Amino acid sequence: MDILTKLMNYYSQNAAYVWAEIYRHFLMSAYGVLFAAIIGIPIGILIAKYSRLSPWVMSLVNVIQTIPALAMLAVLMLVMGLGTNTLVLSLFLYSLLPIVKNTYTGITEVDRTLLEAGHAMGMTRMQVLKMVELPLSLSVIMAGLRTALVIAIGIATIGTFIGAGGLGDIIVRGTNISNGTAIILAGAIPTALMAVLADFLMGWLERALSPANHKHLR
Amino acid sequence: MLTFKNVSKVYGKTKKAVNSLNLNINKGEFICIIGPSGCGKTTTMKMINRLIEPSEGHILIEGKDIMDQPKVKLRRDIGYVIQQIGLFPHMTIGENITLVPKLLQWPKEKRKARAEELIELVHLSKDYLDRYPQELSGGQQQRIGVLRALASNPPLILMDEPFGALDPITRDGLQEEFKDLQQRLGKTIVFVTHDMDEAIKLADRIVIMRDGEIVQVDTPDEILRNPANEFVENFIGKDRLIQTKPGVTKVGQIMNKVPATIHKEETLSTAIKQMKEKRVDSLLVIDHEHHLEGYIDVEDIEQNRKKSTTVSEIVETELYKVKENSLIRDTIQKMLKRHTKYVPVVDENNKLKGIVTRATLADLVYDSIWGEEESEEELTTLQ
Known part of the structure; x- marks a missing residue:
């Protein structure tokens, strides 16, 4: 009860600050995923077309994923210095795997007979990609973005160690003082809620884009 | 209108899928290519719209070599129907039907009018145009598959076992409907099948293939009456041979x-x-x-x-x-x-x-049983 009152107190006294950090936290995660999508989706399409490239690219993004987050930040910090950009770059790197992998899977799993039908009707390769492959793999690609965004929101909390700000700042402040449970929670709860909400919204979008559900959209 | 000149398709170095094939197909003709699996019938068909490129020889459509035309343009002028139907699940029936017109950049109103005109050909109501393929039965889907091939009014249509995946009753109905449609619209059809009944029912001429080569090309009646060799005889089956009596067909x-x-x-x-x-x-x-x-x-x-x-x-x-x-x-x-x-x-x-x-x-059965024996007796006396 005591903690809950303290928590409420913290929120009421620092409302503007907490909102600012939530906003900052979300923007950093979203930018990381957005840049990863801009680079990762074309890479996914490319390795689906040129399957000889796929083992190389896939093992590379897999290796990136295995680097511990703190180590990654430390290494990037050596190169890029402190600040938000370093965090966004590391979120970008972590988002690559789910995005590239899902794009690759989505494109390669489009029914081959549909591709044959498309080609046989006189579509160019770009038209097959635009009119058949992408629409049909959109929901799988969306699933990749969803995973990437949830992971990014979690990892963004440690951005505080390289001075990137975000909800991690509140959590770390709580750990640095005695009796800081309420403050730790003040940072942790919005982080968790944001991840759950992002997962939910992206999941809804994913279902809405699935070709099997087209008739329900009308 | 369609000519094969010494066309071969070689896979790897030695495996010949199609071996020096010569064939002439007239305008408005319904050609069935039939043979056991692996005889090269599908390869032959797919070479026409360059889904598979011939290794040797020439294929001419209206006198023009297909290799001299851009692939994309060539294919837009040839209808194509496949066994798996291959309707796009994310497009409505209307969008599916008018896909080739869309590729040809017809204006929207013209496409819509064409879709409505086409759907009437197969006796489905206009509100089907706004539905999605998965809402239709298999038979209805393949009707749409056929319409899609007809959309831009191509003179030539290729069909790869289009009715193979349907149940016998639906297949029977669709065959009749399609044969009727073909005769009304005067299209040239190249139809690949492994079902002899289907070929006999639909074809003007049947091309029987084996190991990449043509064994016999003839009208269904001529093939039933005078099979070229034992292979053809076995392929059409003994029971079908007996049914036909020379001279009486209509x-x-x-x-x-x-x-x-x-x-x-x-x-x-x-x-x-x-x-x-x-x-x-x-x-x-x-x-x-x-x-x-x-x-x-x-x-x-x-x-x-x-x-x-x-x-x-x-x-x-x-x-x-x-x-x-x-x-x-x-x-x-x-x-x-x-x-x-x-x-x-x-x-x-x-x-x-x-x-x-x-x-x-x-009467007919009586004639074919007793009549045939009489003629055989005549033959023996003549010898």
Whole structure:
């Protein structure tokens, strides 16, 4: 009860600050995923077309994923210095795997007979990609973005160690003082809620884009 | 309109899928390519729209070599229907049908008009255009598949076992519907199948292939009558060979030319008298100009004798009829399948020409059993 009152107190006294950090936290995660999508989706399409490239690219993004987050930040910090950009770059790197992998899977799993039908009707390769492959793999690609965004929101909390700000700042402040449970929670709860909400919204979008559900959209 | 000149397809270094093939296909012809699996029939078909490129030789469409035309343009001018149907699940039926017109950049209104025009060809209502493929049955989906191939009105259509995945009843209906459509629209069709019944039913000429080479090219009747060799004989099956008797192939040749008829304005009592006189249980109803209106049978008269007086009041207009030049074997198959006792024969203007009854069939079977033996005896005496 005591903690809950303290928590409420913290929120009421620092409302503007907490909102600012939530906003900052979300923007950093979203930018990381957005840049990863801009680079990762074309890479996914490319390795689906040129399957000889796929083992190389896939093992590379897999290796990136295995680097511990703190180590990654430390290494990037050596190169890029402190600040938000370093965090966004590391979120970008972590988002690559789910995005590239899902794009690759989505494109390669489009029914081959549909591709044959498309080609046989006189579509160019770009038209097959635009009119058949992408629409049909959109929901799988969306699933990749969803995973990437949830992971990014979690990892963004440690951005505080390289001075990137975000909800991690509140959590770390709580750990640095005695009796800081309420403050730790003040940072942790919005982080968790944001991840759950992002997962939910992206999941809804994913279902809405699935070709099997087209008739329900009308 | 379509010519194969020494066309070969070689996979790897030695495996010949198609070996130096020569074939001439006329405009408006329905060609079935048939053979056991791995005989090169699908390869042959796919070479026409360059889904597979020939290794040697030339394929000419209207005198132009297909290799001289850009792939994309060539394919937009050739319809294509596949066994797996291949409708795009994320597009409505309307969008699916008008995909090729869209690629050809037709304006939107023209595409919409075309879609509505096409859907009527297969007797589906216009609101199907806004549905998605997964809401339709297999048979309906393949109808749409056929329409998609027809959309930009290409002179040539390629079909790869299009009815192979459908159940027998749906397949039968679609075959008839499609043959009718093809004759009305005058399209040239190259149709790959492994089903001999289908080929006999649909084709103007059948191309029988084996190990990448053509074994025989001929009309269905000619192939049934004079199979080129033992392979063809085995392939069409012994039972089909017996069915055919030289010279007699059209319904007009075997029908009874004086069917029991009644004028539509006659009374029911006259009708029942007629039946008694002619010893039949039903009469074909005709008008002044001898047009077929329908039929009445003795049960109808019995049930309605109190309420009605003239034939035209109780005539049944729903009945199956054939043309004089319909093939006997198709007509027989349908009679047996539909359990009908007789089929009236009419001309283009629906004028009654005759009737084929089960008794006619008995005559036919009798002739083919005894008639054949007689001719064989004649042959032995001649030798």
